[in-house]
Amino acid sequence: MDTRTSPYRLRLNQMRDVLAREGWHALLVPSADPHLSEYLPEHWQARQWLSGFTGSMGTLVVTIDRAVLFADSRYWEQADKELSGSGIQLEKINTGASLAHVDWLARQVPAGATVVVDGDVLSLAQAQALLRTLGSASITLRTNTDPVAQIWPDRPALPQQPVYEHRAPFAGQSRADRLAAVRQAMASHGATHHLVSSVDDIAWITNLRGSDVTYNPVFLAHLLLDLSGATLFVGAGKVPADLAQRLSEDGVKLAAYDGVASALAALGAGQVLLVDPRRVTFGIRHNAGADCKVVEAINPSTMLKSRKSDADAAHVREAMAEDGAAMCEFYAWFEAALVALPGSAQVITELTVDEQLSAARARRKGFVGLSFSTIAGFNANGALPHYRATAESHAIIAGPGAVDTGGLLLIDSGGQYLGGTTDITRVWPIGSVSPAMKRDYTLVLKGTMNLSRARFPRGTASPMLDALARAPLWEQGIDFGHGTGHGVG
16 A cells, blocks of 8 residues: 555655664554553554554554554454554453463564563553563563654654642642652551552642543653652642642642653662552663562552542432433433434434533533543444544434434443442334344343342452353343443542
């Protein structure tokens, strides 16, 4: 294919020129940033820029003669479409947590060759797996450079949106209390310092919010706690002076976003640094001073923020009530619009659903913004778990121009409120629904009822319960390529 018709082929060719010039055999591009977030600022969307695949998870490998994207079943349909013409092969994996790309590299890269990856966006846990597997195959892993930067001249800058305070009553504890709780957990590990790079944990610990990531009320920062104070490494000018003063009163000082490396390097003998290997990157962790002891354990804030107080739970319920009211308002409009449609020139599209539902949410008390882009998928589009209608590509649900006279409309949407976040999925029958659709919907309903009625002992692992939801489908020889439910916390 002419590279003019596929910018991704051109970029891959440019990337291979870099590999050849540097003497590297393969490039690994994870879907991550220095905070290991699932949803990334544009500056860190290197995998998307290089491949054209817009899914939130996936790993790209580019070698001298091949390019492969590893994605789980949530994205297979989407990836097939978006990778078309790019020269990138889709490698289907079972789950997003799979490390299939590690074994693939060990098989495909010759002994003595080098695999390069930006260590600042590679989790410590993944780096350990890569070093172990590639090392046994006599393959070198290089992590101290960002090769994509060499061919991305117009790369977006880091976001500069301001940081703001999450206040009472929605902040259930004071910042001082949360810092104290984390320090108490640090003590149980014998740690004198604790590095937190995950933006959700930082937002919770500091009672701060931002808008550096679309749909997520977080900001880019690193937080280094010691036994009496803390340093927040954040972009210059992002924290207003009055907020900086309040942070200082709680023992939190500000430093440059890129200053975390030197701060870690200054740690020495007698100091113990606590890090979470799944929530800190290989590059950042290895800035720690050579004489500093490093302890690996789950971030204390991960456990602390999972425990909701009665007030927290009340705020979540209030957010659900507001969101439910918005959805009911939309449903009333939708039903009336469908009834009035025959004989008129108006159409209802997937975009119409997004516009009307978003407007209804925006009118609710405490609404901040959407929690993700609304998924309104009619018929085949509903089979794409992370589908989004666009002006260029969307389905007409009803009215002139509709291809399908009926079927199922999936609406997966949610909102950010001051007191909580929602994520709701509903399915609407439009016109005539086929027997196969009724069968599938009924089987899903049976699985939902199985799970909701189940009684189980405390400590039961969630995969054991997952089987209850799938059993009615398994009986019919079918399954669904997604996890069961979402984490709530």
